[in-house]
Amino acid sequence: MLWLGVPRAQAQAQTPAPASADAQVIARGETLARAGDCIACHTIPGKQLFGGGRPMATPFGTLYSPNISSDKETGIGTWTADEFYRMLHEGRSKDGDLLYPAMPYASYTKVTRADSDAIYAYLMSTPPVHQPNRPHELRFPFNQRQLLLGWRTLFFRAGEYQPDPSQSVEWNRGAYLVQGLGHCTMCHTEINALGGNTKSKEFQGGLIPIQDWYAPSLTSNKEAGLGDWSIDDIVGLLHAGVSNRGAVYGPMAEVVYDSFQYLSEDDVRAVAVYLKALPGHTSEVSSEAPTTAMTEEKNRLAPLGKKIYDAQCAVCHADQGQGKLPNFPPLANNQSIQMTSSVNPIRMVLNGGYAPGTMKNPMPYGMPPFAQSLSDAEIAAVVTYIRTAWGNHGTPVTEKEVNTLRSATIF
Template sequence: MTRWKIVAGAAAVLLFIAGCSAFALVWRPTIAAVASPSPASFQPDLIRRGRELAAIGNCNTCHTAREGRDFAGGLPVSTPFGTIFSTNISPDPDSGIGGWSEAAFRRAMRAGVDRDGHHLYPTFPYDHFTSISDEDDHALYAFLMTREPARAPARANELSFPYDQRWLIAGWKLLFFRPGTYRPEPGKSVEWNHGAYLVEGLAHCGACHTPRNALGAERTGASFSGGEVDNWQAYAINTRSPAPVHWDREALISYLRQGWHADHGTARGPMAEVVRNLSSVPASDVADIATYMADVFGPSPAGQKEPPAIQSFAGPPGDPGAAIYAAACASCHESARPLPYGGVDLARSTAISASDPRNLANIVMSGVQPVAGESSPIMPGFGDSMDDGQIVALLTYLRARFGKGPAWTHVEDIVKQARQTQTAYLQPSLGPQNARADAAQRDKP
């Protein structure tokens, strides 16, 4: 009897220790609310730098719902576990972050915990934001606290059990989250390190361009090897890139700054929002990002920049895809006129050489809108004038004629999915000049 009492007592002690450990893992204290700081308390230069950093972080895209007010949240983010709605980060004191102290803001950025002590879902990429410096967090706080307050209560997430249990995020963090600010790489240039700091941190490029595991964490061993977002393929942006023409620093600067490049085509889908924001930040920031990413892409294979020769392929007699291409595409894409006056050389198209036709289907359906204030590429969308069968035939022909790799499979299913989501990114892009003017107007305290 005494022996069983000892065993029971030991088990009780172990359970108590386990319970305390679990509580310590999950619990975070509330940080007291503060009065919203006066916009006049922040210097204009600090606000301006905060705006630039927010643009690099693409904050407005995720925290502004379509037809919604700036930074008021409510944008649905689809995940394998359900839909999560972005939060209000305007300085509204009740539904936004107007009552957050700078310490509360920094904890959310560094540790993924809100002012009330709740663990944040990692759709808010604090696994990247944790590396941001104190100075940059301070500038971001100043910028957000000088925006127009927008009352917009948070929408309830639509997650299945057990993913709707927020306390489980503490366990996810234990497995996958490694907090800590960026440490410069010895032996690398100042520009390279600043680019790495931005790419790996605030710009969180890997959040889209890195595949994820079954629990939604980035597979760190496959960094920048490609991912997916909103029915678009986020291409590999490392040595596994499917681009027929190698990405170098100059091409990256042009593409990230203007949204297009003659050797690589035009940014579409979620990437169009990224370059829209990057068009308004200092050129030096974009150049540093390009310096780092050019190193990630690695050297050009055998020093070759031109795409490999494409064997002429007209298709079998009566091929409907060839006929559609001749009628709808060839007059621009075979005009030999340079961008933006002619179509991109399709032998250089990453969309055609990619592992699946999602991006090409989206582009064919929705087209390419011009960038305001820029001599940029333009292409009509064919979603209304072609049915799914015609688009399948065209994509199949383009892959065989201009692509590399085997024929795509499940093209019909991919086209059907693209049809359902083709209206998601139809709004025109905001050009660099307009973006800067708009930003300057909004930076007034």
């Protein structure tokens, strides 16, 4: 959760949530706030909960998340439940300012009033953090808030989620979480030049700007998405961070750590049911046959790539890329390895990483970084090998691609 409309002036104090707010409502609000991943944006790691100030790099400049603690001077302690709901539902701050869409109100508008009130009650129950909000650092003309009117015309439609009577209760619960609090389209849908989602490519995957990670397709496409995944595999990945089909790294590891591991298994299963039902699209997979140049490059790099793989990777991922479950994910028939974008496997080899430590997987195994021990040419060779060996249908990667990602932010 991230809203970025800092009030122009301090409003007169108003009555916050009653001190006698029902404990069950507060507990439900905490779970819903977890579903919305509020901590990820509004808490600097290692700092006080919901104190804000976390920098958010965007193609338009840097935004700083606001303080959403119960502090009455620098947080939202003087907000009413009505004002909080308007913020989620309409994308407007307490004083009516339009919010920058890094706060995903285009998704949060689907949240029901009852759930909004529960989140509000929870936030008002948290300790106040006295930390003034930091001004955003946006380039002109993106620092002109009135321009958001045009963005909203193109990309925002207010309205709570309306259940589909033709679908099951479980499917509708999953749809509500994915489309609303989960704001999954923020990463898993291609972002256009205006910073909005490309509707025709919803849930089909996309490169996360600035972060340089590729969020994979969530549709039922069998080659690019979740079509071959079982419900249990999806639940395992979201709840534990690992499953028989792979593990989460990068930004998604933070989502699982801060959000999904705290949801009930019924809710996570509902999300899986909904995702499995998303229609796949042929456009998600490249229909172009490998060119002669690609085949020659693959054949050139494969011997060196196999040599490095056998020496550095096979001990964990096995000689045929089948992995050693549950700790070391398979590389053979792994969509994240074969995607059109080679960003993720390159970054994993360069930077390594750990799956998140979760209640179901408290001591995750990690992958060591190879940025210091392998050259760009060697990393290009081994990534090309794992993208094209064992029946994988990826394309070769270049030294230039590797070199570009050497300086990418590590998550």
